[in-house]
Amino acid sequence: MRRVRLEDVARAAGVSKATASRVLNDDPSLSVRADTRARIHAAAERLEYRPHPVARALAVPGTGALAMLVPELSNPAYGEMIRFAYRAARARGYVLLAAEDTEEQEADEAFTALVEGGRIDGLLIASARPANRLLEALRRHPVPHVFVNRSVEGALANVTVDVESAARLAFTHLAQLGHVRLGHVAGPRGVQSTEGRERAFLAAATAAGVPLPPVAHGPFTPAGGAAAGERLLREHPDVTAVFVSSLAQAIGVLHAARGAARVVPETLSVIAYDDLPIAHFLDPPLTTIALPIGPLAAEGVEILADMLAGAPPRSSVLDAEPDLRVRASTVSLQREERT
Amino acid sequence: MRRVRLEDVARAAGVSKATASRVLNDDPSLSVRADTRARIHAAAERLEYRPHPVARALAVPGTGALAMLVPELSNPAYGEMIRFAYRAARARGYVLLAAEDTEEQEADEAFTALVEGGRIDGLLIASARPANRLLEALRRHPVPHVFVNRSVEGALANVTVDVESAARLAFTHLAQLGHVRLGHVAGPRGVQSTEGRERAFLAAATAAGVPLPPVAHGPFTPAGGAAAGERLLREHPDVTAVFVSSLAQAIGVLHAARGAARVVPETLSVIAYDDLPIAHFLDPPLTTIALPIGPLAAEGVEILADMLAGAPPRSSVLDAEPDLRVRASTVSLQREERT
DNA sequence: CCGGTTTAGGCAACCGGTTTACCGGTGACC
C-alpha cells in the first residue's frame, strides 16, 4: 500500500509529471487543453492524490509550516492564542506548530530543531524569554518572525495592543471606585510585556496624583502571583486595590489575600489583565481587562504570511478598545475604610 | 548566505558526499581512516553544518517528528502532558508537535495536514474525539499511533493508568470521612476516559453498599462543570460529597456549590481527578487524585518510538499508585448533617 | 611475483516533487 505519487497521477492521465504538477498547482504560465486538465484532475481525484509537503519543501523554498513559541503551554491564555493563530494560519494555507520556549536549556533545542532544521518557514513569538537571547539566535540563523504581544527592538515585526490604554483603564476603574492606595502585581522582571503594563499603570497613577503604587514581581503562575501578592500585602497592608498583570497570577493573589485575612472584594479589590472563561468561576468572579487574543494572534499570522509572500515586515498596534469586564472582585471602597 | 550543505562539508574535507554522510551518521558498514573521519568532523564543525531534516525525510522513511493530539490546548492538564511528552520525545531523538483535535471540522484538517501530509512519523492521541472517527481516519491512512490515557479497542496501542483503583481511592476517601450520599460529575458522554472513571466510582459505591450516586455529565471545562454541578445539586440536594472527573470541571462545581448556597467543605465535600498547581490556590484548596501525567506521557512516547524502531505495538497500564492529595475541600461529614 | 582479500572511499540512483529549457507541429503572414 504505497503512497500515491504525482507520477502515478501523471501516468493515469497520460501526461508527464511536469504537466501534472503545473495543472494541479494551476500554474498560469502553462497552456493546456481543457480536456487534458480535466483528465489530470479526475485522475488525482480518483487516486486520492495528496501532495507530499516534505518533497515539495525540498523543491521549493518553504515548508508550509509556521511555529508559535509560547512560554508556557500549561497557561490557558497561550492555549487560546495558539488556537486562534492555528485558525488564521490554516486560512493562509499554513499549518501551525506549537512549541514551548522556557528559560531552560531545552528551549534552544526546540528552536534548533524547528528553525535550524528547516522544518518551518516562520516564527510567531509570544515567548517570555529575554528577547536578546532569542534575537541572537535569530541573527545566527535568520528566519522571518513576528513578536506577538511584545514589542522588541531589533525585531522584524511586532504586533501589540495598546497596553497604555488598557492599564489606564484598570487604573480608572479602580479610581472611580474610590481607591487611592493601589498596588500592582507584575510579571517577571525583564519581560517586555509585563514592563509595559507596569509602566503604564504607574504613569496613570502619577498623572492622577495618587501615591505611587508599590509593585511586586513574580512569574506568570498562580504560585508566582501568590508569592508576589503575599509580599505586597505584607509590606503594604494599606493598599485597598490591586492590579494584577495576568489571570494566572490573580488566582494566586486571591489566595494570598485569604492568607492575609483580606476579604475580596470587601477589603481588597482585585482586577487582572487577561480574560478567560475561568475568571467567571473564581471566588469571587474576577474583574478583568480582556486582551484581544484572537485578533492579536490573527494579525501576527497575517503579517508573517505577508512577509513570507514577499511583503516588507510591518509592525502593528491593534486598535481594539480595551474591554473591561466587571465582575465581583472590584467594589467601591467601603466608607469606613476610607482615609 | 546559503545553507551549509553536506556537499560543502564533503568538499571542505576532500571527500565525497557519500563518505561524509556515512561518517556523520557513523555508519558501521563503512571503514574509513581515523584522520579522514576527523577531517570530516572538523569540517562539519567549522562550517556549522546542520543536516536538513526535510531532505533526510525524503531519502529515508521517517521525518523525525511525532505529533500529539489533545482535545483542548487551553486546558492546562494537556499542556502539562505535552511538556512531558516533548521531553521524552527529545530523549528519543524526535521532535514533538502539538495539535488540537476538537470535534469541529478543522480537526480533520489538522489530522490531514500532519498525517496525510507525511509530516510526522507517529501519533500520540489524548484526544477526546469519539475514537471511531479517529480510528477510521487511521485506517484510511495508517500511521503508528498510541492512545494515551485512553484505552481504545482496535487501536494499535494504549497506555492507561489504573482508573479503577483511582476512582476507588476517591470513593474510599469520601467514605472514610463518613459520606454516604455521593454524587459524580463526569465528563462528556461517549468519551472513553471519563466512562472508566464513572464506572469504577459507581462500582465502588455499589460494592460498599451505599446508594448509587447520581451522575451529571458535562464538558471538561469550568463552564461544563458548573452546569453539571448545578444540575446535580438541584436534582439531588441531599448529596454531601461529589467526585469530579477533572480539575477544570471542579472549578465550575465549586462555583455551582456557591450558587446553591452550599459551603465547601462544610456542607459539601469535593474531590477531583487530576492535579495541577492551581488546585492548591482555589478556595478552598481542592483535594485531588493526581494523575501521573509525566509517566503516562513518557510511556506513550516510549511505546511509539519502539514501534517506529520496529518493535511490535504493546499496550501498557501504568502501575503507579494513585496519589491522593488531601487539601481543604473534603472534610468528614458534620454530625448534625448525618441522617 | 602473482592472485585474492581487505581497506578506503567514490559513483550514481533514488526519495517526490518543481522548474527551466526545449521541441514538434500548425496556422498566419509576407
Added chain:
DNA sequence: GGTCACCGGTAAACCGGTTGCCTAAACCGG
C-alpha cells in the same frame, strides 16, 4: 513557399540528503 509565433506539452536537472554497489590501491600469503 519560407519564416515566425504560438500551442500544448515533455525531458531532465535540481532540492539535500542516503545507500547499494563498485573499484583502485594496499596488503597478504604462497
